[in-house]
Amino acid sequence: AVPLTDFPGDEFLPRWSPDGREIVFYGGSQNSEIMVMPAGGGVPKVLTSSPGRGSIQPSWSPGGLAIAFMTDRRDWRFWLVSRDSVGGAWQQAVPLTDFHCMGPDWAPDGSGVLCDTMRDLVLVSPQGREVWRRDIAATYRLKLISGTSRYSRDGGTIYASGDHRDGRRGVWAIPVAGGTPRLVVAFDDPALANPVGFLSVGPDRLYL
Secondary structure (H helix, E strand, C coil): CCCCCCCCCEEEEEEECCCCCEEEEEEECCCEEEEEEECCCCCCEECCCCCCCEEEEEEECCCCCEEEEEEHHHCCEEEEEEECCCCCCECCCEECCCCCCEEEEECCCCCCEEEECCCEEEEECCCCCEEEEEEHHHHHCEEECCCCCEECCCCCEEEEEEEECCCCEEEEEEECCCCCCEEEEECCCCCCCCCCCCCEECCCCEEC
């Protein structure tokens, strides 16, 4: 193991850039800020300036030209920081949503950023426009656990943790094109007090 950072405070949730040359993470000694650094080490570039609790949970766009993140400067909403080319200068962060939303996760084709409101799944374009919104609670009686919604690699399925009104709890596979969600991982082991945690989607398996 080789340390990549050496400044005071904690760092969280490192994410490789799509080309593997950079790492984005959040942290800091006071407010949490979004930072990017070379994967081989170097001085991190601070991309945000956030009052309050700061900015968290950065997510790379598929092309590596944008990073979506959450900030509490406006009640846990999505913001976006972008650049014109890989290796180019980062521009000032701009808001993506004007409503409380948790996530984020990019659609594999880069068409938008996925978030959830516990009731709804929402895809927001990089320009801040709602591409679509699905009322999962009303349609399928499923209450999502905020911040766990993730796209499959092919973009055809959204995996999310949630509670069904019939008492079933676990990870659900929700078809993007429409259709009934399917329970794929049941949270039915009493030895696991809180099995929700983070959800990551690999090519052929889920990681919890």
